[in-house]
Amino acid sequence: MSAGYVTGGRDRRRLTRHLRLGDRAYRRVLQGFGVFVLVIFVAVGATLFIQAWPAFKHSGPGFVTGTTWDPSHAIYGAVPFIAGTLFTSAIGLALAIPIGIGAAIFLAEYAPRRISGALGMLVELLAAVPSVVYGLWGFLVLGPIFQNTIEPRLSWLPFAHGAPLPVGLLLAGVILAVMVLPTIVAVTRDLANAVPATSREAVFGLGGTRWQMVRTAVLPAIRTGVVGAVVLGLGRALGETMAVTFVIGNTNAVPNSLIAPAQTMASLIANEFTEATEPFHASALLGIAVLLLVIAVIVNALARLLVWSVSREVRETV
Amino acid sequence: MSVVAASQVDRRTLIRQSARKSHRRRQIAGVVAAALCGLGLCIALVPLISIVALTVSKGIAAWSVDFFTRLPTPAGIPGGGIVNALVGSLIIDGLAAVMALPVGFIVALFLAEHEGRLANTVRFVVDVAAGLPAITIGLFAYAIVVLPEGHFSALSASVALAVLMLPIAIRAGETAIRTVPQDLWEAGIALGIRRARVARSLVIVSALPGLVTASLLAISRAIGEAAPLLFTAIGSQVFATSLGQPMASLSLVVYFDGIQPYPDLQRTAWGTALTLLVIVMLLNVSSRLLARRMRRFTR
Known part of the structure; x- marks a missing residue:
């Protein structure tokens, strides 16, 4: 860190005490840009809130507790979309976490180095595939497979009743899992590769097997970082619009089955905003955006704090 | 004297047996864990490769x-x-x-x-x-x-x-x-x-x-x-x-x-x-x- 381009702490203060006029102006300009960026992101939240205010006032607390969304009668309740968002994200993470961590551990600990490097880079590149491409694939390829092959075989599961459709909650969750997988695999693999060789050798020296080494030396060391990556993935899944809008089925009701069509907050906005002509309709959709924004900010702040605490731990142990 | 030796031999075989058993158990656990992780990698790669492969094949068919x-x-x-x-x-x-x-x-x-x-x-x-x-x-x-x-x-x-x-x-x-x-x-x-x-x-x-x-x-x-x-x-x-x-x-x-x-x-x-x-x-x-x-x- 000390070699990097920053002069921190006391040195910097001593150096900046006697600044020339030009230098002081330069500093002010940089600070001004910093403040400008803060203003932009505060403005995002403030603008949405101001636009959503009429709907909030119209619906009152019923906006977050109501289960009916009926623009033609100006009834706006967000519960179906909050439920749809939480369910799809939960399905996505429940699938992506075990598969992603398993895959990353295999790449980092078991696969030959060359294969691991090549597959790792492939996975990292896949993280850059646009979400609209995931959506297209989910809608045109995975949807029919779900309708014809997978969903008819799931009827023994609780909460999986209903006619098999090429859209629905489960399909949206699976697409989200596929989307966040590359991120989870890449981060977990990097963290595992960063575990010092000495702690691995300590377990081997005691006669431990490779799996015992992974369990006692690698997994505890990377736990917090993986949780941070998972929470970041959760943030991405909650706000994902395009991939979900393709396959969710656009039904404005609380889903009563795992395979029922539903609606998330983001897909609702994508579907209805350009056709919102009823009173308070556009404003109510902006209200949904405010709720989504609040959830996303909380989740991302949490992830950031987790990642910071990891880097502090690493700094303290080194 | 011989009694002590006998019990020592017993103990040694006992330890050897339990070590062998523990070794086998740990080996099996290791193989199962590695297989599960490998399975995870396979499951992860199937949809990702399918997306890229289908986009390429169907996309090229549309290109002109x-x-x-x-x-x-x-x-x-x-x-x-x-x-x-x-x-x-x-x-x-x-x-x-x-x-x-x-x-x-x-x-x-x-x-x-x-x-x-x-x-x-x-x-x-x-x-x-x-x-x-x-x-x-x-x-x-x-x-x-x-x-x-x-x-x-x-x-x-x-x-x-x-x-x-x-x-x-x-x-x-x-x-x-x-x-x-x-x-x-x-x-x-x-x-x-x-x-x-x-x-x-x-x-x-x-x-x-x-x-x-x-x-x-x-x-x-x-x-x-x-x-x-x-x-x-x-x-x-x-x-x-x-x-x-x-x-x-x-x-x-x-x-x-x-x-x-x-x-x-x-x-x-x-x-x-x-x-x-x-x-x-x-x-x-x-x-x-x-x-x-x-x-x-x-x-």
Whole structure:
């Protein structure tokens, strides 16, 4: 860190005490840009809130507790979309976490180095595939497979009743899992590769097997970082619009089955905003955006704090 | 004497047996765990490879000279292309980059040079903003550009993508600037050069390859986004070049054509998806190669 381009702490203060006029102006300009960026992101939240205010006032607390969304009668309740968002994200993470961590551990600990490097880079590149491409694939390829092959075989599961459709909650969750997988695999693999060789050798020296080494030396060391990556993935899944809008089925009701069509907050906005002509309709959709924004900010702040605490731990142990 | 020896032998075999049993148990646990992890990798790779393989095969089937040089045709009439979306994406993303990257890199310089409460606040807010849902940023651009102007426009789409690119440009830019050796900065200060001049002529110049990498990453992230364009650029069937008009974009074509029940529009969607994929991969791979080259250079 000390070699990097920053002069921190006391040195910097001593150096900046006697600044020339030009230098002081330069500093002010940089600070001004910093403040400008803060203003932009505060403005995002403030603008949405101001636009959503009429709907909030119209619906009152019923906006977050109501289960009916009926623009033609100006009834706006967000519960179906909050439920749809939480369910799809939960399905996505429940699938992506075990598969992603398993895959990353295999790449980092078991696969030959060359294969691991090549597959790792492939996975990292896949993280850059646009979400609209995931959506297209989910809608045109995975949807029919779900309708014809997978969903008819799931009827023994609780909460999986209903006619098999090429859209629905489960399909949206699976697409989200596929989307966040590359991120989870890449981060977990990097963290595992960063575990010092000495702690691995300590377990081997005691006669431990490779799996015992992974369990006692690698997994505890990377736990917090993986949780941070998972929470970041959760943030991405909650706000994902395009991939979900393709396959969710656009039904404005609380889903009563795992395979029922539903609606998330983001897909609702994508579907209805350009056709919102009823009173308070556009404003109510902006209200949904405010709720989504609040959830996303909380989740991302949490992830950031987790990642910071990891880097502090690493700094303290080194 | 012999009794003691016998019990010692017993103990030894007992220990040996239990060690063998424990060894076998641990071996089996290890094989099971490795198999499960390998299974995880296989399950993870199947959909990811399927996406790429199908996009490539179906996309290439849709590609032709007409596809890249003609305007879109209504469903059922063959020979349509995506030239307006190609140019539209270029204009929208280009303008967004022009708006976001300079500001982003100046803020990155601020974060790299300064410590204190303001810098920490900016860093935290930028980190959180990097995870904002793209659709909420689209609504923000709608509220501050489309509503006052009274019509959808390419300009509003560029504003949305610029806000989206800003956090990426700032964080990647800060990383790039921090790789510049501190000695360089100190040498400049010791010569009595003004700080603004040191930053411009020494720091920014040395960080230039890193900043190019950051730009490519930010652009590649923005070009695939469709959600912020839904209520801003909104898409178009004609060749629009004015920033005040609705404009087509590659990502919007994938969505609007992909959800249609007409096979020829779905074909266009696949072809456009492949075009997007190729652009994004080219941007990512070149930024990666550049970063590797830079690392070798600084070493």
